[in-house]
Amino acid sequence: MARVLSPRGALAVHRVDGALVFALRAALAMALVALPIVLAGRPDLAVYAMLGSFTTTFGRNLPYPRRARVLAWVALAMTACVGCGVTLAALVRPQAGGAGAVLVVAATAVVAGAAKFACDAARLGGLGAVLLLFSFAVAAESPAAFTDVLPRTGLAAAAAAVAWALAVAGRYVHPDRPQRLAVAVALRALARLLTAADAEGADPGGAAGRERHRATVAVLHAYHCLGLAPH
Template identity: 40%
Template sequence: MPLPAPARPHLAPVRAAAQDVLDPAHLRAALRVSPADATLAAALRCGAAVALALAVPGLLGRPDLAAFASLGALTSLYGRYDPYRRRAALLATVGALMTATIAVFTLLAAAGAPALVTTAAVALLAAGATALCLLLRTGPPGATIVVFAAGAGLAGAPALADLGPRALAGAGGALLAWLVCTAGVLVRPTAPARLAVRRAADAVRTAERPGAAPQAGRAARAAVARARDVLADDASWWRTRSAVPALARELDAVERALDATGAPRTDAAPAARTTLRAQARSRASGPWRLPTARVGVAGVVACAVAVVAGLGHAAWATMGSTAVLQGESARHAVVRALQRGAGTVAGALVAWPLLAAPLGFWGTAAVVVVLQTVTETVVGRHYGVAMLTITPMALLMTSLAHPADPSALALDRALDTVLGAVVGVLAVVLVHPRARRPDAPAAAPLG
């Protein structure tokens, strides 16, 4: 009697990921609303930055550049809870990346680059921006907005003469976002540190509840560590140094309460302020390569399929797969795919009449600002609900630069996004680290 063929060890991760993807619990997770705090101030900052970025080109008689200025202003989505010096450096970095992306992809479009080149370029950008966001730990929205900027650069039929104005508009929007998001340092420079300590206290109270899950203790430890990092940053700056001792004592009391719950401590070096470059170097050996590879592979496939299928705005498919792959687990990817896919389809239906309405430039700008502000208020609570406002906002921004048939634009957004979401989930199932042969020698430890 023949023996069954031995299982292939290199397929084990694929089978495990596929089983995880098919778990029906993901649907319940996709419907769950998460708690969120301190969203209003961040939402108002982003709304103000986008409003100013839209107003300047409108007042200068260049409404066609408003979309690129508002894209630059979306750098206000990053570093929203960081201490002000880190926020300033991060916003400048992301703003430069957004401006360069608009310029490079406008150049590709103006030069008439073939679809193969633009597909590879969008995927490479998605992977590179993902690596950068992971190394710098920017948090949401990660590389997604950068890919959106690439799609804007490719849209329409730009000439070489459009490259300078588009890039300048993007840089101007990023500068306005930088000014708006750092202006609080003049009024309340210790606000990020106070928020971090308060969040640590809230997390510890959650861990202290009877029957709290072990992950509540781990989350509380992470919140305390985050607050230590913010206080270390503030302690090295004259504007905030005087407030650090009182906040540190408050945080010490919070950590003692956490110790009393029995939550295990983690060995960690004392917090110290570091630059963005040093932070990226310290995380270079961390788990950023696999997520980056998944985003790159999924980006190529999603964009190529969209091109072959004749869908407009193929870069949106890469944006969809990139958004789905912002987490590391199959569960996160599936939940994001469900929320982004369903939310975008519903959001496209909302956008359709708005695109068809005779709003004019200023009416469209006002609706975009309102939608952006509402988005930032709800996105932390439920990503799918936020897509109801993200989708019409993005399509209205696109229409400012390139008016198009409303139904075609809404349909392209829905189909590209669903395609990207599906490809993103498949990337989680299929792309895994290469398994080491059983007879291969173990790698020597680093350091």
């Protein structure tokens, strides 16, 4: 029990293949749309572009053809969250309190449930549902008029389109890179499992069990990236 509750595992730094490229792509997706808006003197609108740019954080390990399809739906969902949030803010004006604020809280709860269900159904892990919820909540809590709906939604849509293009551009340079990374991670996990199994007799802490779990997760992820069913 002490090992399960220990913060050591949660605070440990793990190797993540392709993390640097992914981080740079996310930063570029944010900057390409938000920075020109800030330089134009409208930093208040840059946040809506950034919300659309969150599209790039989804599906990082998916093969490019599947990533293109998934991120297209994600881009639509992020844009819809911003558009619906701004529209709701213009309708009920939650900053004034009262029923408007209650309606925004209720709508945010509905979006949270729908986003979680959709991300689980699509097997999108990570912060997927949280980012969709965050986009809606930010848009719904910001002061807005009906004349703001189209510009803010358009900025989110434009940023989502840029993020989508950056996320799938790699297929023209390394078309099979996501699959290769997933297989490499699985092979390394299996190698660590074999090493831990050889030393299991001298390991009362159960390192082999932990490595077995990690290897299973890595192999299943590789199957998923390759579009194959585990045997």
